[in-house]
Amino acid sequence: MPDEAKVEEPSVIETIAVKVDGKQVAVPKLTPDWQGKLVPTTVLQACKHAGIEIPHYCYHPKLPVAGNCRMCLVHVGMPGRPGPDGKPPMNEDGSLKIDPMVLPYERGTPKGVIGCATNLIPGMEIYASSPETKEMREAVLESLLINHPLDCTICDQAGECKLQEYSMEHGQAESQFAEQKVHKPKAVDLGPRIVLDAERCVLCTRCIRFSADIAGDDALGIVNRGSYNSIATFPGAPFDNNYTLNTADICPVGALTSKDFRFQMRVWFLKETNSLCTGCATGCNTVIGSRENKMYRQEPRENDAVNGPWMCDSGRLDYKWIGSEKRLSKLNGATDWTTILAEITTNLEKAAVTSVAIIASARQTNEELFLLKKLADKFEAITDSVPRNGEGDHLLVNADKNPNSNGARLIGIAGETLGANLPAIAEGIENGTIKSLIVFGEDVTQHGISAALLEKLDLLIVSDIFANATTARAHYLLPGCAYAEKRGTFTNVKGQVQKFMKALDAPGNARAEWEFLHELVENVTGQNGFSTIEGLFNQMAGEVDAFKAKELNWAALGDDGVTVEI
Amino acid sequence: MAIKVQRVKLSLWERLFIPTLWNGFKVTLSHFLSFKKSKVYAEKNKDNKFKATLSYPEELWTVPPGFRGAPYLVSDQDAATKCVSCQLCEFVCPPKAIRITPPGEAGDTAHREGAEKMPKEFEIDMLRCIFCGYCEEVCPEEAIYLAKDYYEGYDEKMMRRDYALTGSNREEMIFNKDKLLERGGTHHDRIKKWEKKTADAKAQEMFPVEDKSKKERE
Numbered sequence: 001m002p003d004e005a006k007v008e009e010p011s012v013i014e015t016i017a018v019k020v021d022g023k024q025v026a027v028p029k030l031t032p033d034w035q036g037k038l039v040p041t042t043v044l045q046a047c048k049h050a051g052i053e054i055p056h057y058c059y060h061p062k063l064p065v066a067g068n069c070r071m072c073l074v075h076v077g078m079p080g081r082p083g084p085d086g087k088p089p090m091n092e093d094g095s096l097k098i099d100p101m102v103l104p105y106e107r108g109t110p111k112g113v114i115g116c117a118t119n120l121i122p123g124m125e126i127y128a129s130s131p132e133t134k135e136m137r138e139a140v141l142e143s144l145l146i147n148h149p150l151d152c153t154i155c156d157q158a159g160e161c162k163l164q165e166y167s168m169e170h171g172q173a174e175s176q177f178a179e180q181k182v183h184k185p186k187a188v189d190l191g192p193r194i195v196l197d198a199e200r201c202v203l204c205t206r207c208i209r210f211s212a213d214i215a216g217d218d219a220l221g222i223v224n225r226g227s228y229n230s231i232a233t234f235p236g237a238p239f240d241n242n243y244t245l246n247t248a249d250i251c252p253v254g255a256l257t258s259k260d261f262r263f264q265m266r267v268w269f270l271k272e273t274n275s276l277c278t279g280c281a282t283g284c285n286t287v288i289g290s291r292e293n294k295m296y297r298q299e300p301r302e303n304d305a306v307n308g309p310w311m312c313d314s315g316r317l318d319y320k321w322i323g324s325e326k327r328l329s330k331l332n333g334a335t336d337w338t339t340i341l342a343e344i345t346t347n348l349e350k351a352a353v354t355s356v357a358i359i360a361s362a363r364q365t366n367e368e369l370f371l372l373k374k375l376a377d378k379f380e381a382i383t384d385s386v387p388r389n390g391e392g393d394h395l396l397v398n399a400d401k402n403p404n405s406n407g408a409r410l411i412g413i414a415g416e417t418l419g420a421n422l423p424a425i426a427e428g429i430e431n432g433t434i435k436s437l438i439v440f441g442e443d444v445t446q447h448g449i450s451a452a453l454l455e456k457l458d459l460l461i462v463s464d465i466f467a468n469a470t471t472a473r474a475h476y477l478l479p480g481c482a483y484a485e486k487r488g489t490f491t492n493v494k495g496q497v498q499k500f501m502k503a504l505d506a507p508g509n510a511r512a513e514w515e516f517l518h519e520l521v522e523n524v525t526g527q528n529g530f531s532t533i534e535g536l537f538n539q540m541a542g543e544v545d546a547f548k549a550k551e552l553n554w555a556a557l558g559d560d561g562v563t564v565e566i
Numbered sequence: 567m568a569i570k571v572q573r574v575k576l577s578l579w580e581r582l583f584i585p586t587l588w589n590g591f592k593v594t595l596s597h598f599l600s601f602k603k604s605k606v607y608a609e610k611n612k613d614n615k616f617k618a619t620l621s622y623p624e625e626l627w628t629v630p631p632g633f634r635g636a637p638y639l640v641s642d643q644d645a646a647t648k649c650v651s652c653q654l655c656e657f658v659c660p661p662k663a664i665r666i667t668p669p670g671e672a673g674d675t676a677h678r679e680g681a682e683k684m685p686k687e688f689e690i691d692m693l694r695c696i697f698c699g700y701c702e703e704v705c706p707e708e709a710i711y712l713a714k715d716y717y718e719g720y721d722e723k724m725m726r727r728d729y730a731l732t733g734s735n736r737e738e739m740i741f742n743k744d745k746l747l748e749r750g751g752t753h754h755d756r757i758k759k760w761e762k763k764t765a766d767a768k769a770q771e772m773f774p775v776e777d778k779s780k781k782e783r784e
């Protein structure tokens with residue numbers, strides 16, 4: 001019954017046996033390409049399975065294969081052509097005869113294949129570390145460096161440059177080039193966010209393929225011939241789409257660099273912290289680069305469940321406000337946290353049940369919303385958060401500009417439609433049933449609760465990071481943290497619960513919201529929570545239904561996060 | 567794995583350190599008494615004028631050849647700052663005495679066309695510096711030197727100050743870019759690679775070279 005057998009083992013992956021550096025390995029016959037379609041596995045990928053990295057410039061796992069840089073040349077051995085009997089040449093012991101490839105017209109010279117675009121053949125031998133392969137790499141590097149300016153001292157890529165790395169690792173050949181180098185345009189203003197140094201380009205076309213195939217903006221191309229090859233935009237058409245900065249990431253050299261990061265800091269000083277973009281509900285995974293409490297850049301961190309290796313420019317550059325001088329850093333209402341929290345507790349304890357309302361922000365973390373929910377439950381308070389809608393696009397940008405709308409829904413701070421309760425809260429304040437209002441991270445005067453209404457309240461507790469009309473009327477103002485200054489989790493538009501880490505210290509007296517909320521909740525409700533973010537998350541995971549269903553815990557979130565039902 | 571070092575247990579007598587101190591004195595005393603008979607003294611006192619002391623600061627010390635000096639930034643013969651703010655010295659400096667503020671996108675353009683950038687600020691904390699010379703060794707632009715006597719305009723008096731870097735407070739001992747450049751003086755650049763590169767590029771007709779940013783500024 002062959003059919004049944006198939007049903008029983010549907011997940012068996014067909015493998016091919018090849019030899020890498022003399023070691024027998026079985027690698028999957030098919031591998032997903034840049035679009036996720038299964039295509040035959042290549043030599044480069046087989047080596048990766050065997051734990052050997054083949055140097056490459058033009059190959060990128062999430063871009064179509066171009067095979068033009070030749071950096072991935074490797075020497076391989078192939079089975080011979082089938083003879084007249086239809087059988088390939090055999091060794092005396094009956095095994096397949098494998099011959100190292102040579103040039104057809106020069107049988108003494110080994111012939112390489114490009115690893116990124118050569119499909120595996122059963123029995124193939126890959127000599128990934130042989131002297132022949134090494135010589136090929138040296139030759140390729142020498143050729144790439146012929147017209148290279150060696151600008152490393154003034155090149156922003158230095159320290160994360162594949163040309164530097166491969167030259168150190170694979171190509172210590174003496175240059176035989178005695179002629180004059182070809183000079184190309186430098187510091188070309190390619191668009192509002194990208195600078196091109198054509199001399200440094202290795203013509204791998206990654207940027208062209210990214211723009212055309214991923215971003216859908218066929219803006220870049222190569223002009224001129226031979227040594228004069230150069231990346232260019234159409235005359236008068238700047239390179240300007242919302243994904244241009246990704247080309248600076250994937251450019252293996254310092255040819256495309258970010259204007260925002262240009263000459264700001266050398267990369268080897270940057271401390272890297274895993275974080276998330278808070279620009280929209282997609283929640284692209286990022287790495288923050290910071291030095292001495294100053295953020296210099298954020299770059300996408302690969303997560304195939306969310307953003308792949310990309311992120312949008314607007315999200316990436318949305319961090320300048322973090323180090324702003326205008327940040328709230330002083331408490332208002334008391335001088336230190338202990339006093340202010342004690343006073344707030346006393347005041348809240350006096351508040352009658354149902355006389356309290358809470359307006360949280362869907363930019364807050366799951367943990368903070370969870371703690372606010374606990375406060376709300378104690379007072380049977382009416383809660384909501386503020387919707388923030390914009391435009392989405394075909395790739396990553398979501399129309400929901402709040403990073404944690406789903407968190408607010410799952411935890412029960414907001415209903416299906418964010419902001420549906422706001423009119424009821426305004427009405428409650430108007431007719432005097434709501435006397436205390438707790439606002440986190442929103443200027444409610446912009447969202448239907450006027451300044452005049454706020455004046456009517458007996459108690460207005462506000463936490464924010466910038467001053468606004470609401471903070472100006474707060475009886476107690478609690479300065480909070482930007483995402484880069486605290487830890488926590490967000491639930492993205494698809495229900496991916498992901499965590500982010502702390503890269504910077506908060507200014508002045510500002511404190512992470514979950515820390516002081518946790519204290520406040522303990523004071524007010526008498527429930528003893530956890531004083532660590534891990535403990536708090538795990539407690540929340542045990543109480544929020546959607547999280548409970550997936551048995552979430554902080555450690556299990558890992559770097560990529562876990563999807564929950566939304 | 568951490569290794570636990572067993573400390574020698576000292577007796578009470580040993581813990582008073584009197585025997586150790588006494589042994590130390592003995593050595594000092596023996597040198598003191600035997601110095602006039604030593605070879606060193608004979609060598610130094612060849613002309614019968616040897617004095618072991620110096621009326622500093624009126625009288626200045628002759629710096630022995632092995633003395634390295636303190637790190638300063640140098641300019642080339644055209645008075646252009648040679649440093650391009652690559653921050654390698656900042657990275658290599660063992661006591662982290664160097665602090666560079668890179669120019670950023672909108673910073674001043676470099677003195678030399680083609681070098682693209684130079685530091686906005688460059689500080690060396692001379693109290694932290696251990697005068698190891700790593701910065702000089704690592705610098706790919708030959709822009710930082712521990713003061714030596716081979717640069718143009720070498721001033722003997724100034725050199726002498728290098729073994730007596732003084733200041734009345736800590737802030738004064740953090741030398742900024744201007745001070746470092748002033749003290750570093752001129753260092754003749756034989757290669758002038760940035761200028762050469764720009765000239766080469768200008769000579770090639772394929773891609774016309776013009777500094778657009780400069781034009782905008784004018």
Ligand code: SF4
Nearest residue numbers: 151152155158161254
């Ligand atoms: S691209 Fe790489 S090798 Fe070329 S100048 Fe920049 S850092 Fe140096």
Ligand code: SF4
Nearest residue numbers: 201202204205207251
């Ligand atoms: S600019 Fe960078 S990504 Fe584009 S072709 Fe040149 S080296 Fe490749």
Ligand code: SF4
Nearest residue numbers: 659695696698699701
């Ligand atoms: S001499 Fe040594 S310690 Fe002093 S600045 Fe240079 S590298 Fe740092």
Ligand code: SF4
Nearest residue numbers: 649650652653655705
């Ligand atoms: S002094 Fe030399 S090593 Fe230091 S930043 Fe300047 S160019 Fe780089």
Ligand code: FES
Nearest residue numbers: 056058069070116
């Ligand atoms: S990586 Fe294979 S040719 Fe470029």
